[in-house]
Amino acid sequence: MLTTSPAFKQNATTALADAGLQKALANAKAGFMQKRARAVAALPEFEALRDLGRDIKNHTIAHLDFYLDTYARNVEAEGGKVHWCETADDARRAVVEICRSVGARTVTKGKSMIGEELGINEHLEAAGIEPIETDLGEYIIQLRKEPPSHIIAPAFHLNREDWIEAFREKHTELAPGRVLDERKTLIDEARTILRSRFLAADVGITGANMLIAETGSSVIVTNEGNGDLTQTLPKVHIVLASIEKVVPTLEDACTILRLLARSATGQDFSTYTTFSTGPRRAPDLDGPAEYHVILLDNGRTSMIGTEFQEMLRCIRCAACMNHCPVYGAVGGHAYGWVYPGPMGSVLTPSLIGVDKAGHLPNASTFCGKCESVCPMKIPLPKMMRHWREREFERHLSPSAARFGLGVWAWFARRPWAYRLATRIGAGTLGFAGRKRGRFGSLPLAGGWTGGRDMPAPEGETFQARYARLRKQGLV
Amino acid sequence: MAALEQDARGRMLGRIRRGLRRGELPESVASGLVERLKAHPRNLIPARSKLPRAEQVALWKANIEKEYGTVALAASEAEIPGLVADYLASQNIPAVVRLAPDPSITSLPWHDRPLLSVAAGRAEGTDVVSVTPCFAAVAETGTMFFPSGPHHPTTLNIVPETQVVVLRQSRIVGAYEEAWDMLRREHGTVGDGPTGTRFMPRNVMLVTGPSRTADIEQTIELGAHGPRRVHVILLQDEQP
């Protein structure tokens, strides 16, 4: 997928002025937060499960070579095939090759962030194969030819009117005058149209929420059931998964599942959690004849052993973005690549380079809300700060900011100079602002005074006044 | 191609090891990890499902109802066809039913209900109602386990608009882990994978209520792609 991350700032400004987007964001975000809070409050063990989830993932990553190898051998023992793909290119080639080998004309798809990372739809189309998104949120954005704006709710940025408009425009086989006002009507229409596509597809592509080393299973979690239709009906099932999705056992998976739905949608458990293990068995009446797993690296192995290793614990629940005030203000598209919000601000620079994604780890107040809700206890702000350090070391941060910071640090290290400068500064500003108590504009402070007044200082610095009063014996 | 992928496998595993600053795991460590896989220790199981039996069953029922499933009680197997017919009639659903080809379902006295047209097999696109047995149900969240097999085609759980589930009360357990252990016990055979055992069916669906979506304005609507209705007939096969 192409990135507009370098233009984050402009993207954000545009997003803030987009009334439709702002309406959708305002409607959606409170619901996610309240539902999660309720689900978490109802499970006294939630905090203990977070610790366990973190420990399970840490253990797995510390032995990732063992667990991936075991997982792959189990898939093969069940008659499936694992495609080890080092790059996005390798993965795209493998997918297209599998589709061609069965002469596929249409491919149904369950929601997959790896699919987005690969831009797999464009590549399938280029190969003459039609991809059909079946998650309703993915379906609408495919119709609108835009990327998802959220990792579990791809159409987070849309309002009902947008759905109605897209359905009228694209479902030309249906009566143009039909009534489409209700959510229910829209869903029924999509269900009917997609049902025929499910039955006709040659290949089904899904993502994977987890891979189980113990059994060689891939796990998908959905509420719609589209993933199950996708992987059950066609001749071939392709699983797109990245290497950090593996966990050791079914029991470990259950611990993580107890965290996942609660953190994501505030459900106790998602409607469908499905474990797939190899292709159709001889006496079975249904299921795909071929089962392939695309096991993608695409930059992840190079996070191991660095300060970003902990990011590999991420289970893509979206709690961090659901609770992020920056995401809530600008939405997902502003981030400019596949993964928005706090998890994207850490992951995107790892995957596409901090030179392109440098804004993302900077566009945070470090309010810490994301870390406080992350079921995997990933220290997201700490890792954003590590990116800032790398940018600073590589001189990627803007030079005016570096200069300002340098001047300030020079004073902060020299108490005598600091005292002198602050006395003069506070005195001057305090005197100038003593009547009104604030400034509407100040030289060099446009970033602040564009939207805020600048309160004036009292005048004398604390340290000066303290020294004076002490001398007078008053403190 | 195969050789190339072997290389990719080796290179990816090698990069992981370099990141972890070690070589291949020593045999002693690796065998410890295999032992952990074989032992598959339970982590933390929330206390909420550890209840006296009657309350555990009630918790399962409350949870599946909370998730928009419906439940009818059957005192005996003989009542089941009648309960199915009544349910379909009450919902105005055509009385044409695809049964799971499982003896526990096909052997029910369907002929007592001649207006009900039944056939066994996998679900086709035209099927509107299925009747499936449930392997195990979990009180913790109301979740039901449907492992696939020759008698249990996956399509029955997902293609029809209405899924009628026959659940024996004795198959209700507290937590997911207990259901997995039942599966290991009842399906386990010797396998040639790294753990030496094999028990996973091709597909295991964990279902918690009817299909739904919140993709439009983050508001839940039922019946997105899978069944719009999940109706469970709870067969009371336990002594009170």
Place this chain on the structure above:
Amino acid sequence: MRHTPPRVALFATCLVDLYRPTVGFAAIKLLKEAGCTVVVPEGQTCCGQPAYNSGDKADAQDIARSVIALLEPYDYVVVPSGSCGGMIREQYAALFAADPEWKLRAERLGARTFELVSFLVDVMGMTGVEARYEGMATYHDSCSGLRELGIKGQPRALLATVAGLTLAEMEDAEVCCGFGGTFCVKYPDISVRMVSDKVERIRATGADTLLAGDLGCLLNMAGRLQRLGHTVRVRHVAEVLAGMTDAVPPIGEGQARQGGAR
């Protein structure tokens, strides 16, 4: 009770030093009331957060070393700010992950460093104050204080004992105000949007006073409230707890209004 009062170093923070000295004096008063001996170590500047959060680790370490050396001799260090307190308490040790000697010193100092209000309540056992303030106040939980240091109940408990004051909780009191140090000038559009949301929450309570424990957030919220022409009085919580609101007009308000209003 203690026999020797603890020797507490007040680290005022550069914002208080520069903008709002009264907060420093309010802190001194409260600490004395709680039975502490208060020292303001000479030569203090800033905790180093701007450098740390901008990725300038070398400068942040330099500054941290001098702060540690300056504050080490005291029983406790008290900071009238959650974010600067959190910097010394939680982040200094992280800065020296690769330097065992300094890491140890940072940890030792961190363990004795507290934000003002949580120190009064949690360490000194203060349960009430002798102060009066006429008004209805709403309290904003600043992010670092809340999530890094667990400050939530302490300021509310003490405010409940201020005569004449009623507390009205705002919705989303725990949501960031959009200050974020350099964030507010690097991404002004997003920051202004966040602080505008906060202003709406504040206004919805009907409170006439906004309190918080971090001057950065207070300057941000006061600046936005005033830009929009709202008359909510903005103050650091210490000013109210110390009964020192007569000493200085609310943040961003000049002597003109102060004189006229009283």
